[in-house]
Amino acid sequence: MDTAIEVQGLRRSYTGRGSESSYEAVRGLDFSVRQGEVFALLGTNGAGKTSTVELLEGLAPPTSGQIRILGLDPFHERAVVRPWIGIMLQEGGLPSELTALETARMWAGCTTDARPPEEALALVGLEGRADVRAKQLSGGERRRLDFALALTGRPRVLFLDEPTTGLDPQARRTTWELVKSLRDEGTTIVLTTHYLEEAEALADRLAIMTEGRITVSGTPEEVMAARPSRIRFLLPPGLAPAQLPLSLPAAVHDRQVEIRTQDLQTTLTELLLWARAQGVVLEALDARSASLEEVFLEIAGEQNEWKRHAAAVQGGEAA
Ligand SMILES: Nc1ncnc2c1ncn2[C@@H]1O[C@H](COP(=O)(O)OP(=O)(O)OP(=O)(O)O)[C@@H](O)[C@H]1O
Numbered sequence: 001m002d003t004a005i006e007v008q009g010l011r012r013s014y015t016g017r018g019s020e021s022s023y024e025a026v027r028g029l030d031f032s033v034r035q036g037e038v039f040a041l042l043g044t045n046g047a048g049k050t051s052t053v054e055l056l057e058g059l060a061p062p063t064s065g066q067i068r069i070l071g072l073d074p075f076h077e078r079a080v081v082r083p084w085i086g087i088m089l090q091e092g093g094l095p096s097e098l099t100a101l102e103t104a105r106m107w108a109g110c111t112t113d114a115r116p117p118e119e120a121l122a123l124v125g126l127e128g129r130a131d132v133r134a135k136q137l138s139g140g141e142r143r144r145l146d147f148a149l150a151l152t153g154r155p156r157v158l159f160l161d162e163p164t165t166g167l168d169p170q171a172r173r174t175t176w177e178l179v180k181s182l183r184d185e186g187t188t189i190v191l192t193t194h195y196l197e198e199a200e201a202l203a204d205r206l207a208i209m210t211e212g213r214i215t216v217s218g219t220p221e222e223v224m225a226a227r228p229s230r231i232r233f234l235l236p237p238g239l240a241p242a243q244l245p246l247s248l249p250a251a252v253h254d255r256q257v258e259i260r261t262q263d264l265q266t267t268l269t270e271l272l273l274w275a276r277a278q279g280v281v282l283e284a285l286d287a288r289s290a291s292l293e294e295v296f297l298e299i300a301g302e303q304n305e306w307k308r309h310a311a312a313v314q315g316g317e318a319a
Contacts, residue, residue, distance in 0.1 A: 002034055002035060003032050003033070003034060003035070003068075004033050004034060004035040004036075004037070004069070004070055004156070004157055004188035005031075005032060005033035005039075005056065005067070005068070005069055005157065005188065005190070006032045006066075006067070006068040007029055007030060007031050007032065007056070007065070007066070007067050007068075008030055008065055008066045009028055009029075009030065009064065009065035009066065010026055010028065010029040010030075010052065010055065010062050010064075010065035010066070010067065011024065011026055011027060011028055011029075011062060011063045011064045011065050012024070012025050012026035012048075012051050012052070012055055012060070012062055012063050013025070013063045024063075024212060025048045025051040025212055026048045026051050026052050026055070026062075026063075026212050027048075027211070027212035027213050028065070028212075028213065029052060029065070029209075029213070029214055030214075031207055031214065031217060033188055033190065033205075034188070034204075035186065035188050036183060036184075036186045036187065036188060037183070037188060037189070037204045037205065038179065038180075038183050038189045038191060038202050038203050038204050038205075039188075039189070039190050039191070039203065039204070039205055039206065039207075040190075040191045040192070040193060040198075040199040040202065040203035040205075040206035040207075041053065041190065041191070041192045041206070041207055041209060042192070042193065042194075042196070042199055042206060042207070042208045042209065042296065043208055043209035043210060044210065044300050047209040047210055047211065047212070048209050048211070048212040049192045049209055050161065050192070051212075052209070053159055053161060053190065053192060055067060055074075055075075056069065056074060056159065056190065057074060057085065057087055057159055058073075058074030058075045058078045058081055058082065058085075059075075060075065061075045061076075062075075069081050069084070069085065069157060070084060070156065070157065083111075083112050083113075083153060084155060084156045084157055085153075085155050085156070085157045085158070085159065086150040086151055086152075086153055086155030086157070086158040086159065087150055087158075087159045087161075088146050088147050088149075088150035088158070088159065088160045088161060088163055089146065089161060094134045094142070094145065094146075095134065096133065096134045096135035097133060097134070097135065098133065098134055099130065099131050099132060099133050099134070100121060100126055100129050100130050100131070100132055100134065100137065100141075100145055100148075101117055101118070101121065101130035101131060103134055103145060103149070104117035104118075104120050104121055104145070104148055104149065104152065105117045107120075107149045107152050108120070108152050111152050111153045112153065113153065113154060114152050114153060114154075115151060115152050115153075115154055117152070118130070120148040120149070120151050120152050121145075121148050123148060123151055123178060124144040124145070124147045124148045124151075124175075124178065125144065125171070125174055126141060126144050126145060126148060129141055139166040140166045140167040140168060140171050143163065143164070143165065143166050143167060144167070144171065144175070147160075147163060147175065147178075151182075155187065156186075156187065156188065157187070157188045157189075157190070158182065158187050158188070158189045158190070159189075159190050160179070160189060160190070160191045160192070161192050162192060162193055162194065163175055163179075163191070163193070164176075164193070164195065164198060165194075172195075172198070176198070176201055176202060179191070179202055180202065183204075191203065196291075196292045196293045196296055197292075197293075199220065199292060200220050200291075200292045203219075203220055204219065205217065205218060205219050206218070206219075206220060206223065208223070208295070208296060208299055210299060210300070215299050216295070216299065220292055223292065223295055224289060224290050224291065224292060224295060225289075225290075226295075227290035227294065227295050227298060228260040228261055228262055228290065229260070229261055229262070229264040229267075229287070229288060229289045229290060230258055230259065230260050230261070230287075230288065230290075231258070231259045231261065231264070231267065231268060231271065231285075231286070231287040232256065232257065232258050232259075232284070232285070232286045232287075233257055233282040233283060233284055233285040233286070234255045234256060234257070234282070234283040234284050235252060235255045235256075235257050236275075236278075236280035236281065236282065236283070239278075239280065241257075243278075244257065244274075245270060245271065245274045247270065248261075248267060248270065248271060259271070264287060264289060268287050
């Protein structure tokens with residue numbers, strides 16, 4: 001079987017208490033994750049990532065829709081599915097008096113076919129901190145201990161919820177290498193992160209969520225290619241904006257020119273040929289494809305724009 005995770009029409013509502021109305025945090029998701037793939041779920045705060053991942057982990061039943069983890073329902077067939085999955089939570093909640101090794105041993109004691117605790121600690125680079133109590137570990141080291149525990153059961157499907165939050169740049173790179181090597185060994189990984197360069201570095205495919213829905217999805221390259229590239233330069237002295245090549249729609253602010261294009265190579269060639277023919281230098285020339293961060297910010301911006309519009313319409317109606 002090639003598909004590790006299959007999600008269809010997934011919805012999750014939180015029922016309100018007393019006079020509070022219920023809130024639909026997940027509003028109809030469809031996606032699948034192949035075996036041995038890193039799938040990143042991105043989105044602004046409150047987009048519904050954790051609500052979704054909890055359903056995938058079988059911690060709660062969906063309000064409607066279907067989930068299959070390696071062919072089974074993670075909530076109703078939890079006893080079978082649980083040993084296949086590894087979960088790294090945002091807040092580990094570890095007993096603070098135990099050392100790192102004692103914690104890993106305790107965890108291994110509750111796990112079927114557990115990795116030796118020393119091996120789990122070594123995988124995350126904590127072998128030298130084995131005898132340090134959890135409460136004396138740094139925030140980043142505790143995060144790595146959480147990761148070691150998630151790996152203890154040799155999971156086939158691994159859920160990593162913001163795995164590198166609080167890690168220094170070197171520890172973050174080491175974690176990335178570990179994620180890649182787990183993926184190369186065939187582990188399926190669902191990753192949520194607020195670090196877009198992390199998603200760019202690790203994800204085979206990703207989905208960006210806004211308000212409970214997936215707005216865009218695909219490989220990082222596909223997601224970035226869907227947005228225009230941009231070229232910037234300073235308007236050469238003595239030239240008016242109207243003298244720029246007409247076929248290139250440019251926005252000019254003070255002397256700063258910005259051209260957006262779906263075909264960076266052709267547009268850039270046209271611009272450079274024009275500059276040579278004019279005998280002008282394009283100062284501060286900068287041409288780049290959309291980064292994942294730009295795509296993300298644009299989607300988040302569109303969402304805010306839409307909210308402002310909706311509020312204005314509502315305000316208008318009320319008036
Ligand atoms: N137990 C709950 N009861 C009611 N509403 C909830 C509950 N848990 C989450 N929500 C709401 O559901 C929405 C989605 O929350 P969720 O934690 O899934 O978002 P997220 O994308 O993981 O956010 P973050 O990036 O901040 O972790 C939010 O508006 C949140 O307030």
